[in-house]
Amino acid sequence: MSISVNGLKTLCQQNVVELVFNKRTNNQHRRMLCTLDFFLLNSDLGKQIFKFSPPRYSPPFDASSKGLVTVFDIIMLNWRNIPVTNAAIVTAIPTDPAEDFWKYFDKFISKMSVSQKAAFMQK
Numbered sequence: 001m002s003i004s005v006n007g008l009k010t011l012c013q014q015n016v017v018e019l020v021f022n023k024r025t026n027n028q029h030r031r032m033l034c035t036l037d038f039f040l041l042n043s044d045l046g047k048q049i050f051k052f053s054p055p056r057y058s059p060p061f062d063a064s065s066k067g068l069v070t071v072f073d074i075i076m077l078n079w080r081n082i083p084v085t086n087a088a089i090v091t092a093i094p095t096d097p098a099e100d101f102w103k104y105f106d107k108f109i110s111k112m113s114v115s116q117k118a119a120f121m122q123k
Contacts, residue, residue: 005084008069012036015092016074016101024068024083031123032080033109034071037095041072045102049110051077074109075117 003011011017016035023030035041041052052072063070068081095101112120 003084003087003089005064005067005069008082008084008087008089009036011089011092012069012071014096015094016040017071017092018090019082019087020090021082021087024081029122031090031121032071032082033074034080034082035074035095036071040095040098040101043098045098049105050074055079075121 008017012034013036015037016033018031018033020029020031022028038054040046041050042054046052050072059070063081067084069084070079070081072078073080093101093104
């Protein structure tokens with residue numbers, strides 16, 4: 001299923017989205033959990049667990065014009081550009097109510113070791 005730049009942005013604003021895609025720099029397969037839900041990211045838990053702080057600067061280019069969506073990567077704890085043309089949505093985990101997402105996070109993500117996180121990203 002293909003999705004537009006705006007469609008992915010909208011989905012990420014209300015969910016944590018599991019995506020698979022090929023990186024545009026080296027065409028390697030990548031799997032990611034990402035979001036653009038600033039209520040979740042700016043929450044006390046978001047700041048504590050994800051070490052989130054809002055961006056200080058505007059991006060150096062318009063990602064949308066290049067078919068990219070800039071998202072916060074929950075595994076790598078940083079911002080990433082996703083090429084929408086080859087991204088596939090695996091699942092979307094609603095972030096409202098936030099308590100439901102944090103239960104999911106505690107059950108699955110928080111218990112992952114570094115090697116399990118690496119395996120998740122390459123799966």
